[in-house]
Amino acid sequence: MTDTSSIWLPYTQMKTAPEPIEVVSTLDTRIELKDGRTLIDGIASWWTAAHGYNHPYIVEKVQEQLEQMPHVMLGGLVHNPIKKLTSRIAAMLPGSLNKCFVAESGSVSVEVGMKMCLQYYLNRGVKGRSKFVHFRDGYHGDTLGTMGICDPDEGMHSLFGDALVDNYLQELPRTAEEANQFAEWLLKNSNQIAGVITEPLVQGAGGMVFHEPETLQWIRKACDQAGVLMIVDEIFTGFGRTGTMFAIDQAGIIPDVVTLSKALTGGFVPLSIAVAREEIFESFYSDDPMKALMHGPTYMGHALGCAAANASLDLFQENDCLSAVAQINMQLGYELEKCREVACVKDVRTLGAIGVVQTHEGFDVQELKPKFIDAGVWVRPFRDIVYLTPAYTITPDDLTQLTESIYSVLST
Numbered sequence: 425m426t427d428t429s430s431i432w433l434p435y436t437q438m439k440t441a442p443e444p445i446e447v448v449s450t451l452d453t454r455i456e457l458k459d460g461r462t463l464i465d466g467i468a469s470w471w472t473a474a475h476g477y478n479h480p481y482i483v484e485k486v487q488e489q490l491e492q493m494p495h496v497m498l499g500g501l502v503h504n505p506i507k508k509l510t511s512r513i514a515a516m517l518p519g520s521l522n523k524c525f526v527a528e529s530g531s532v533s534v535e536v537g538m539k540m541c542l543q544y545y546l547n548r549g550v551k552g553r554s555k556f557v558h559f560r561d562g563y564h565g566d567t568l569g570t571m572g573i574c575d576p577d578e579g580m581h582s583l584f585g586d587a588l589v590d591n592y593l594q595e596l597p598r599t600a601e602e603a604n605q606f607a608e609w610l611l612k613n614s615n616q617i618a619g620v621i622t623e624p625l626v627q628g629a630g631g632m633v634f635h636e637p638e639t640l641q642w643i644r645k646a647c648d649q650a651g652v653l654m655i656v657d658e659i660f661t662g663f664g665r666t667g668t669m670f671a672i673d674q675a676g677i678i679p680d681v682v683t684l685s686k687a688l689t690g691g692f693v694p695l696s697i698a699v700a701r702e703e704i705f706e707s708f709y710s711d712d713p714m715k716a717l718m719h720g721p722t723y724m725g726h727a728l729g730c731a732a733a734n735a736s737l738d739l740f741q742e743n744d745c746l747s748a749v750a751q752i753n754m755q756l757g758y759e760l761e762k763c764r765e766v767a768c769v770k771d772v773r774t775l776g777a778i779g780v781v782q783t784h785e786g787f788d789v790q791e792l793k794p795k796f797i798d799a800g801v802w803v804r805p806f807r808d809i810v811y812l813t814p815a816y817t818i819t820p821d822d823l824t825q826l827t828e829s830i831y832s833v834l835s836t
C-alpha cells in the first residue's frame with residue numbers, strides 16, 4: 425500500500441488542503457497526471473525547467489555523469505564538472521565575481537552569502553557588523569537565517585518572534601529622493617551593517633513586484649558610500665528570465681556577492697552557487713585557519729548537478745535562448761493585455777519571460793486553482809497575482825492557451 429498520508433507538503437494546511445495531484449511523467453512543457461490528463465506547465469516548476477522538462481541533451485549529459493560518478497565529497501576532493509561550471513560562471517558574471525561556493529539549495533546559498541559578508545568584516549578585525557538590510561516584498565528563502573531577511577509577512581516574522589534575528593527592513597528606493605534618503609540612512613547605521621540584500625528587477629515570491637535598473641544602481645552607490653557589502657539574489661532572475669542572462673546586466677552593477685539556483689541546472693538537480701568578488705575572498709585568504717569560510721554542506725558541488733548545469737549552459741550557448749525570451753515577452757504583453765478589461769484585474773505587467781496579472785485587493789486568487797486544472801494548465805496563483813514563467817522552449821500555441829486560460833478563468 426502506498427498513499428500520501430506520510431508526506432508533509434510545503435506551505436500547506438494538511439487538514440484542509442485537497443488531495444494533491446499525482447504526476448507520472450513530464451516532457452517539454454507538459455505534465456502528465458496519473459488520471460490520464462495532461463497539463464501545460466505555465467510556471468516551469470517554480471522557474472527551474474527553463475529548457476522544458478527532460479531536455480534530451482541534459483538527460484544525456486546527466487546520464488554520462490551518472491555512470492562515471494554521481495557524487496563525491498568536496499572535502500579535499502574536486503572533479504571536472506565543478507571545475508568547468510565554476511570557470512564558466514566566473515566568466516559569465518561581471519567584474520571580479522569569480523569565487524564560487526557550490527551548495528544545494530537557494531536558501532543555503534543565501535546563508536553562505538550572508539556568512540561571507542559577516543566574516544569578511546570579522547576577518548579584517550571589524551566588529552559589530554552583524555545586521556543585514558533587506559527590502560519590503562523581498563524573499564530569500566525559508567531557513568531561519570534567510571527568514572530574518574524576508575518581508576516580515578512572507579517570512580511569518582510575527583509567528584516566530586524571537587527565534588528570528590532582527591535585521592533592518594527598508595523600502596526599495598524608487599525615486600532619486602528616496603535613493604538619497606536610503607543612502608543617508610545606510611551611512612548613519614553602517615557600523616552595524618554587514619550587507620544589503622536585494623532581488624534584482626523582480627521580487628519574485630513577494631508578488632512579482634518590478635523595479636527599475638536605477639534602483640539597483642542607487643543601492644550599489646549607497647553601499648559604496650557607506651562601505652557596506654551588497655548581495656544580489658539572482659536565484660529567480662538568473663539565466664535569462666528577465667531578458668538578459670542576469671538581471672544585474674540591465675543595471676550594469678557589480679555586487680559583492682551573487683546567489684544563483686532555480687534554473688541553474690535546467691530543473692534537473694538541486695544546486696546553488698554563492699559567487700563572491702575577489703576582494704571578499706581575499707579577506708579569507710590567510711595563514712590563519714580560523715579565517716577560512718566555515719561552511720560545507722554534505723552534498724556540495726554535486727557532480728550530477730554540475731553536469732546538468734554545464735549542459736544547461738551549453739544549451740544557452742547553442743540556442744538563442746534570449747531571443748526566445750524576447751519573443752515570449754512580446755506574446756505575453758500582447759495577449760495578457762486584454763485581461764485589463766476584467767473587473768477583478770488591477771494591473772498587467774511583463775518583463776522577459778514573466779507575465780503577471782495582479783488582482784484587486786479582496787479578490788481570492790486561491791479559489792481559481794481548480795479552474796486552471798480544468799482548463800488543462802498548471803499555474804499557481806498566489807498573494808494577489810496569477811503569473812506565467814514558462815520554459816523558454818514553449819510553443820506560441822501553448823503560450824496562447826496559457827494566456828487564454830488566465831483571461832477566461834478570471835472572467836468567469
Ligand SMILES: *Cc1c(COP(=O)(O)O)cnc(C)c1O
Pocket residue numbers: 529530531532534563564565566623628629657658659660685686
Ligand atoms: C526560491 C528562492 C530562494 C530560495 O531557494 P530554495 O532553493 O527554495 O531554498 C531564495 N531567493 C529567491 C529570490 C528565490 O526565488
